[in-house]
Amino acid sequence: MAATILIADDDAVQRRLLDNMVQRCGYRTIVVESGDAAMTVLADETQPIDAVVLDLVMPGLDGLGVLARMRDASLHVPVVVQTAHGGIDNVVSAMRAGAHDFVVKPVGIERLQVSLRNALDASALKGELQRIRHSREGRLTFKDIVTRSEAMAHVLAIGQKAAASAIPVLIEGESGVGKELFARAIHGSSERASKPFVTVNCGAIPDNLVESILFGHEKGAFTGATERHAGKFVEASGGTLFLDEVSELPLTAQVKLLRALQQGEVEAVGGRKPVKVDVRIISATNRNLLNHVKAGHFRDDLFYRLHVLPLTIPPLRARREDIPHLLRHFLARFGAEENRAIARVSAGAMERLVTADWPGNVRQLENAVYRAVVLSDGDELRAEDFPAIVGTDAIGEESPIPAAEALTLPQPSRVPGQDIPIAPAQPVPAMLPHGNLSMLDEQGETRPLEEMEAEIIRFAVSHYRGQMSEVARRLKIGRSTLYRKMDEIGGAASKAEVS
Ligand SMILES: Nc1ncnc2c1ncn2[C@@H]1O[C@H](COP(=O)(O)OP(=O)(O)OP(=O)(O)O)[C@@H](O)[C@H]1O
Ligand SMILES: [Mg+2]
Structure with missing residues (x-):
């Protein structure tokens, strides 16, 4: 029922680590050791993949190759790339090639969890926006039907x-x-x-x-x-x-x-x-x-x-495994429409949603989510936000679950490829210390402008977790200017490494 994450890495130790971490985040995993194997899994329509954790450097078809093939095959599964420390050139290329986010090896579980959650939510929202657009244009296809059963x-x-x-x-x-x-x-x-x-x-x-x-x-x-x-x-x-x-x-x-x-x-x-x-x-x-x-x-x-x-x-109660996926989609849509940053659904609520009978089927679920998003107070939907499915028994205090089965709305962000503001961007806290820029060098002289600019850009890219539209918007420069500057920084960095 949980989302399925494909992990592609040629290093056996990394594979085991990632597999373990992703499962602890509450997702199902499929693990492969090459780019070609990843493409085979992605092309298999009987095994839908919700997101990919992709190593960039692999023998044979590498991460960038996988991204290029995915684009050629119009596979829109969100990809989180893994890069070695200092591989900013690769990150730029990967983000350009359509990666959703990047993590630096060795990645910690919290960082990976946030990244995967955001990737899944952004992808659900993108799917919803596409479905609405297709519906309006009379171009709905089977891809617009959300199901995993x-x-x-x-x-x-x-x-x-x-x-x-x-x-x-x-x-x-x-x-x-x-x-x-x-x-x-x-x-x-x-x-x-x-x-x-x-x-x-x-x-x-x-x-x-x-x-x-x-x-x-x-x-x-x-x-x-x-x-x-x-x-x-x-x-x-x-x-x-x-x-x-x-x-x-x-x-x-x-x-x-x-x-x-x-x-x-x-x-x-x-x-x-x-x-x-x-x-x-x-x-x-x-x-x-x-x-x-x-x-x-x-x-x-x-x-x-x-x-x-x-x-x-079939009625929804005969395909309960569709419920978490439908929920993710509806939450993404209503959260965006209502400008509500709802981060997750409590474990208790999730259990009730999945076990409820839903006599009004998907339409009832859709309306229940809409209502809950509008009326809830916090950033978490709880069982009491779904009165239609809550029985008469009292609802005890629920502890928020880690991410297992937890659903999240986009950490307010922008949908890749779409310029629709969803909610104000929220940086991931505590990723970096507060961005203090030192303007003087060790000799007490003013540092070169170029150097300080590079530092600001690097900081912003990390701070907004590689979401380039957001970085550009916040720095008030165009996306292409940002990419050009990042190229220059990357070039300077590698030149510096050589000399
Ligand atoms: N698999 C699905 N994925 C996404 N949305 C869905 C799915 N199934 C139904 N919906 C949504 O649920 C609502 C009800 O769907 P629809 O109107 O097609 O149902 P129906 O069977 O025709 O209902 P009725 O018998 O009442 O006419 C719609 O808003 C639709 O977009
Ligand atoms: Mg109908």
Whole structure:
């Protein structure tokens, strides 16, 4: 259930140390001894990796090589690189190549824990921002569905195959399990992605309007039809029509729908001739549609038309391993939206969240997290912040857990690659002593400006843990200027070492 961290290091002693430390932080580990082996694990879709701890210097494919290949393969897993003391050149290259953070060997557990936690949170937030953007642009794909459960992996695999064809899909599942999200992912992963995705909520339209809404009407077809209306089928032309709550469709509309599906054409109310339409149908229901057929409320011939590929999305309580991941995502999003720096979820709260039944499924969890983020006082969410799932038994004092299963919001920072301010930056405390710059040299003369500038930059990079946007913002210089200056410092440093 915990996040899975891939450790890649060619040194056996380092590997053992890191493995032990990362596990003590509460994560699962996969340990490999080369860059190539790391790429193999990362490419394996059945084994999702949440973050990587990567050694930069390895024989064969080295750390920078791994970062380059990850970028080529569009793998967006956050990477924390390990560097030997004084390897600032490497750090610059690694950060440029997309590393999230760096740690200097030998790294202590606290530093590594903060770094991994931030990497996971930033990545969750990035995922959320991407999902929101995709959703707005109608480009949701299966990658936007947050899940780590086998139960869902199976459904996703079928969904992906369905996306490659125009086969009618019927999505069944309780309320709030993500049926619409799934339908949008099928559409967004299909060749119809650039065409419209049109939703009809069959349960929310009055019986007498269903036909005109689905198939359109001519001007004057009935009282109140003052304008010609195209109808959802025509609107969805070339794309996907999502029939939500399809079990609620009145019988008369079912007849017309069946004919439209059989003949690939629709007839507007009051229209003279049918119009050809090319529409892919995805329907959804939170009832058992077959029972509706048996009870005589749903036509069996239509049922078989819609039910060609049935997919059942399991309720959240049947895939509890998804809960910590969903929680991490929702926390990242609401924390950012509400500008709340919530650092973690207490062990007690986590236990209740994972064991609760969630009758409203993912939507209920999403709303519970939203509410908790808005109403909580401290920087930790506790069981009492989730009243919906707290039983009647009194809640005792909880001790904050180390990081095992603890979830954190971004230590306020910026999402790599995005220039969206999330919250004011907070440096990691006690990493360095207070940055006192000595302006005089040992002879009591003023030190060269260049030297002092280099010291300030080095300090700032450590202080903001290599988050270059933040460093640049705080120093009030552009990112490219910062990189250029770091190159110069690095060059000077290595020249100094040589001479
Ligand atoms: N796997 C998931 N990852 C991220 N968000 C999810 C996931 N599943 C559901 N959600 C979110 O939960 C909410 C409910 O999802 P959705 O509307 O797709 O559910 P539904 O099954 O259609 O519900 P209903 O039956 O009530 O219409 C949405 O905000 C959706 O984005
Ligand atoms: Mg829905």
